[in-house]
Amino acid sequence: MPADFSLLRADFPVLHQTLAGGRPLVYLDNAATTHKPRAVIDALSRFYERDNSNVHRGLHALSMRATDSYGAARARVAKFINAADPAEIIFTRGTTEGVNLVAQSWCAANLKPGDVVLLTEMEHHSNLVPWQLAAHRVGATLRFVPIVGDNAELGLDLDALDRLLTPQVKIFAFTHISNTLGVTNNVADLCARARRVGALTLVDAAQSAGHEPLDVRALGCDFLVFSGHKMAGPTGIGVLYGRRALLDTLPPWQGGGGMIANVDWQESTWKPAPERFEAGTPNVADAIGLHAAMDYLDTLGRPAIAAHDGTLASCAAVALAEIPGIRLLGPRPGSPRAGLVSFALKDAHAHDVVTFADQDGIALRGGHHCNQPLMRKLGLPSTVRASFYLYNTEAEIVTLAASLRRIQKFFGGA
Amino acid sequence: MSDFDDLYRDIILDHNRRPRNRRRLPTANRVVTADNPTCGDNCTVYLRVEGGRIAEISFEGSSCAISQASTSIMTSQLKGKTVAEAEAAFAKFKNVVTTGRAPEDEPEQAAFAGVHAFPARIKCATLGWHAALEALQQPDQPPPAS
Numbered sequence: 001m002p003a004d005f006s007l008l009r010a011d012f013p014v015l016h017q018t019l020a021g022g023r024p025l026v027y028l029d030n031a032a033t034t035h036k037p038r039a040v041i042d043a044l045s046r047f048y049e050r051d052n053s054n055v056h057r058g059l060h061a062l063s064m065r066a067t068d069s070y071g072a073a074r075a076r077v078a079k080f081i082n083a084a085d086p087a088e089i090i091f092t093r094g095t096t097e098g099v100n101l102v103a104q105s106w107c108a109a110n111l112k113p114g115d116v117v118l119l120t121e122m123e124h125h126s127n128l129v130p131w132q133l134a135a136h137r138v139g140a141t142l143r144f145v146p147i148v149g150d151n152a153e154l155g156l157d158l159d160a161l162d163r164l165l166t167p168q169v170k171i172f173a174f175t176h177i178s179n180t181l182g183v184t185n186n187v188a189d190l191c192a193r194a195r196r197v198g199a200l201t202l203v204d205a206a207q208s209a210g211h212e213p214l215d216v217r218a219l220g221c222d223f224l225v226f227s228g229h230k231m232a233g234p235t236g237i238g239v240l241y242g243r244r245a246l247l248d249t250l251p252p253w254q255g256g257g258g259m260i261a262n263v264d265w266q267e268s269t270w271k272p273a274p275e276r277f278e279a280g281t282p283n284v285a286d287a288i289g290l291h292a293a294m295d296y297l298d299t300l301g302r303p304a305i306a307a308h309d310g311t312l313a314s315c316a317a318v319a320l321a322e323i324p325g326i327r328l329l330g331p332r333p334g335s336p337r338a339g340l341v342s343f344a345l346k347d348a349h350a351h352d353v354v355t356f357a358d359q360d361g362i363a364l365r366g367g368h369h370c371n372q373p374l375m376r377k378l379g380l381p382s383t384v385r386a387s388f389y390l391y392n393t394e395a396e397i398v399t400l401a402a403s404l405r406r407i408q409k410f411f412g413g414a
Numbered sequence: 415m416s417d418f419d420d421l422y423r424d425i426i427l428d429h430n431r432r433p434r435n436r437r438r439l440p441t442a443n444r445v446v447t448a449d450n451p452t453c454g455d456n457c458t459v460y461l462r463v464e465g466g467r468i469a470e471i472s473f474e475g476s477s478c479a480i481s482q483a484s485t486s487i488m489t490s491q492l493k494g495k496t497v498a499e500a501e502a503a504f505a506k507f508k509n510v511v512t513t514g515r516a517p518e519d520e521p522e523q524a525a526f527a528g529v530h531a532f533p534a535r536i537k538c539a540t541l542g543w544h545a546a547l548e549a550l551q552q553p554d555q556p557p558p559a560s
Contacts (some may be wrong), residue, residue, distance in 0.1 A: 021416075081471070258441055296522075327445075335486075348479070349455075349476075349477065349478035349479060350453065350478070351455075351477075351480070351535070351538060352422075352476035352478050352479045352480070353480075355418070355421065355532065355535065356418065359416065359418040366453065367452065367453040367454060368453065369452035372454055375454060381453075381454050381455055381456075381476040382453050382454050382455070410427075411427070411430070411431075411479065
């Protein structure tokens with residue numbers, strides 16, 4: 001484990017640039033996407049320079065290499081989340097596609113009128129809208145576990161969860177870490193509660209997979225989804241984990257090459273998982289890039305990364321809480337939080353804050369963070385979010401806090 | 415002057431801090447809400463149109479400084495205008511925010527010339543205008559429920 005995470009900055013070429021005005025880049029938009037280390041960029045180049053070929057059907061040398069590397073990437077994901085079998089790993093375009101796959105395939109086969117899909121009030125649109133589409137199609141109902149506290153500082157209402165977990169609930173889909181609040185949910189506990197009423201579980205691990213260890217068997221979830229690009233990997237590649245016994249009962253969600261056993265004019269039969277759910281040429285290069293990202297993260301150690309990101313976010317929450325007129329969402333300053341801080345300034349709208357901070361070289365996110373119903377409930381049109389990753393430093397928090405004080409003054413007026 | 419200072423000129427900051435005509439209009443016969451889906455901002459414009467002219471105009475909604483100020487200034491500019499005059503004013507304003515060319519005869523519109531250097535913010539500057547122009551195309555409605 002490196003003693004000083006700031007040494008890792010050398011591994012990320014994109015960080016070594018100055019913006020207009022000669023300001024160094026302070027990148028605090030990691031919940032949207034993270035940067036890629038040299039090892040990942042090199043893995044992508046190496047594939048295209050040496051091995052580029054289609055997988056599965058080729059019998060020539062390059063195709064065999066590409067097929068082996070693609071399979072190795074799948075096995076690496078299985079190891080990364082402690083899945084029992086690489087066949088439980090389906091490559092997708094990202095978290096959103098993973099949720100859509102389950103919502104379409106599983107719901108088409110299992111959801112009936114009157115059934116309930118249980119979600120929480122802190123879900124990203126990507127873990128809400130696919131379920132709306134699926135539920136409306138069959139006449140099922142969506143219900144939501146509420147958040148507690150004016151700023152959602154107390155997380156999910158677990159008493160309400162137990163009341164909501166009726167036998168009508170067929171699947172409970174929830175986020176591990178809220179991208180808007182920085183709240184971490186106790187996945188193992190939530191899965192255990194759902195199991196008591198026979199509901200399946202889907203975990204949105206988009207904000208956790210690159211930050212902390214994940215063990216799908218210890219968590220006890222049925223499905224888990226995440227994206228490569230939020231964990232130092234390439235865009236366009238993501239993962240759906242599903243328990244083998246479950247996956248084999250699901251119908252395909254897209255048809256095409258690669259997913260069939262036998263095709264006739266009128267009927268076809270399917271391969272088992274994972275191929276059944278990967279119609280068409282897969283994203284071979286980015287799967288290989290993701291493999292390199294997982295190796296990179298595990299060389300550092302995910303517990304160390306989680307500690308680093310959490311410490312930075314806690315420091316930021318404490319520093320920002322002292323700014324007059326600020327409203328912080330999620331865990332109270334001083335309480336443990338995941339690696340992000342979401343806030344609103346009294347006199348400055350999120351868009352104006354982000355534009356101002358950008359002039360100081362600071363990359364922030366401003367908006368509803370794909371969480372419109374939650375923002376409405378909290379009575380906010382939008383917030384500003386600073387999110388941290390392994391290459392961020394405490395000095396960057398000082399820069400952020402100073403910039404925010406100037407913003408508050410600028411828009412607050414004399 | 416930096417791009418930033420050019421974007422947030424004093425006149426914009428002033429209208430953001432003290433928006434003009436920011437209220438519900440109980441006598442309105444046209445009401446349109448425009449949304450900016452990127453950020454969740456919205457702007458509701460109230461119009462009372464009489465004899466083809468904008469007799470009264472006001473707005474409500476939460477949005478950024480650029481949007482608040484442009485809508486505030488729009489309401490003061492459009493009062494008393496016909497539909498054709500309002501459309502011409504919007505065409506002029508759109509030209510300012512997309513090209514950065516400031517009209518000498520329109521100091522309030524000229525204040526928004528800096529927006530063109532921030533393409534993501536053009537939508538903020540035109541949100542209220544879009545709502546007003548859409549409202550002008552509508553038939554008269556009963557006054558909004560209080």
